[in-house]
Amino acid sequence: MSRVANNPVLIPEGVEVSVSENDIKVKGVKGSLSLPIHKLVQITQKERTLNFLPKKLGKHAEALSGTFRSLVNNMVRGVNQGFEERLQLVGVGYRAQIQGKKLLLNLGYSHPIEFIVPIGLTVETPSPTDVIVKGADKRQVGQAAANIRNFRVPEPYKGKGIRYTSEIIVRKEAKKK
Known part of the structure; x- marks a missing residue:
């Protein structure tokens, strides 16, 4: 029940x-x-x-x-009140910037990744390594944040990638000779 x-x-x-x-x-x-x-x-x-x-x-x-x-x-x-998700970019040269309705992400690939912001959401970049997704629909905000995170999921050895600010990445120890 x-x-x-x-x-x-x-x-x-x-x-x-x-x-x-x-x-x-x-x-x-x-x-x-x-x-x-x-x-x-x-x-x-x-x-x-x-x-x-x-x-x-x-x-x-x-x-x-x-x-x-x-x-x-x-x-x-x-x-x-609205909902928001905060993401953090961790890695050398990783940065984000807004250009109109697009979020440009430099994540160590040979080309920048363009993420088109869905209608009804706003994306802010207060610093080059922080991304804030805001909106009224909780599902839409969470899905957009998850889509951005999937461009570069945090890896367990150096912790590089896009993570939620509240997320804790468990680091693995490197192989020893």
């Missing part, structure tokens, strides 16, 4: 939520998001709270109601 769905989602001031039969739309300061509602989940809105209930009894419906509660909570939080 999902206990996550039992907690209601509180709607802060400045956020508008509209629930229809097929989808839920959330508007706020940082943008607007929408999500189609699954046929096994019932969403009820009372004043400034949203409650999630399964329409049928069963594990699948209860699990989906908890999942939808988490997704809608992330939507409300995203349009109100």
